[in-house]
Amino acid sequence: MRGLAESTLQFMPASVLVHSPATLSNLGCGFDVFGLALTAPYDTVRLTRSSTPGIRIQHLDPYNLPTDPQQNVAGVALLALLKEVPEAIGFDVEITKGIMPGSGVGSSAASAAGAVVAANALLGNRFSKMQLVDFAMEGEAVASGARHADNIAPAIFGGFTVVRALQPAIDIIALPAPELWVAVVHPQIEVKTSDSRKVLPATVPLGLAVRQWANVAGLVSGFLTADYELIGRSLDDYIVEPARLPLIPGLAEARVQALAAGAIGGGISGSGPSIFMLNKTEETAQAVGVAMGSIFAELGIEFNVYVGPVGTQGAYVVSEE
Numbered sequence: 001m002r003g004l005a006e007s008t009l010q011f012m013p014a015s016v017l018v019h020s021p022a023t024l025s026n027l028g029c030g031f032d033v034f035g036l037a038l039t040a041p042y043d044t045v046r047l048t049r050s051s052t053p054g055i056r057i058q059h060l061d062p063y064n065l066p067t068d069p070q071q072n073v074a075g076v077a078l079l080a081l082l083k084e085v086p087e088a089i090g091f092d093v094e095i096t097k098g099i100m101p102g103s104g105v106g107s108s109a110a111s112a113a114g115a116v117v118a119a120n121a122l123l124g125n126r127f128s129k130m131q132l133v134d135f136a137m138e139g140e141a142v143a144s145g146a147r148h149a150d151n152i153a154p155a156i157f158g159g160f161t162v163v164r165a166l167q168p169a170i171d172i173i174a175l176p177a178p179e180l181w182v183a184v185v186h187p188q189i190e191v192k193t194s195d196s197r198k199v200l201p202a203t204v205p206l207g208l209a210v211r212q213w214a215n216v217a218g219l220v221s222g223f224l225t226a227d228y229e230l231i232g233r234s235l236d237d238y239i240v241e242p243a244r245l246p247l248i249p250g251l252a253e254a255r256v257q258a259l260a261a262g263a264i265g266g267g268i269s270g271s272g273p274s275i276f277m278l279n280k281t282e283e284t285a286q287a288v289g290v291a292m293g294s295i296f297a298e299l300g301i302e303f304n305v306y307v308g309p310v311g312t313q314g315a316y317v318v319s320e321e
């Protein structure tokens with residue numbers, strides 16, 4: 001069986017280059033459930049199949065991330081995938097991170113997702129997207145200490161995703177997103193995921209939970225019907241964002257300026273520190289990016305701004321050899 005499987009690999013590409021996008025998670029009211037793919041920034045992952053078993057990783061970026069496969073998010077994801085592969089093979093991995101680690105726009109998810117999508121291409125696309133999510137979540141567990149899919153799902157499926165369940169089986173719902181432009185400001189401050197989870201309330205009053213559930217339903221409905229006003233009304237988070245507000249200086253002021261510049265609405269991306277705003281047009285998104293950036297300039301905090309449309313696809317093969 002192994003010999004037969006290995007013989008089929010000669011017809012597959014030996015090396016592929018993949019772009020894996022940044023993602024937004026939570027989207028206000030959808031804590032650990034909603035995700036949205038962006039078009040930029042993105043990680044670049046080159047994977048080359050090898051007859052030498054094991055994973056060998058090289059980072060072509062300045063972030064000094066671990067190259068030990070057991071400690072690298074892409075490496076751990078690939079090791080999980082290889083457990084399901086009968087052939088005696090390995091991978092040589094080159095990663096160029098275009099997404100700054102710790103930025104709150106799915107940096108670890110992009111590397112993990114890009115690696116398993118690349119490996120799948122080198123193996124004849126034998127795994128489903130749901131299986132790829134499962135493998136890539138092992139990488140997220142290394143980065144954050146828990147298997148979660150709110151960034152992984154859009155990094156693989158693209159568009160707008162709902163993580164309906166992880167147990168007893170992974171259940172990801174991929175939905176179309178209307179034409180939207182996203183402005184993201186990334187203030188150069190550190191917000192550790194562990195710290196951002198420590199501040200979350202242990203209990204939630206029923207009335208507040210009902211308001212949150214209503215917004216969850218409203219946001220899904222708004223995306224499906226391209227009702228921008230409904231999207232804007234439904235982005236409010238009554239539970240998580242208020243608790244995390246003190247961790248991100250300038251957040252409240254940036255939101256006020258963004259809405260004044262024409263944004264539909266937005267909030268914290270993931271656990272922060274990045275802040276996202278959804279917009280109807282590119283022109284508005286550019287203006288919103290400038291407006292949010294001005295707040296952090298006044299505070300003396302360095303920042304990056306990303307503006308682009310919602311990404312319709314997740315990690316994808318750019319070229320193969």
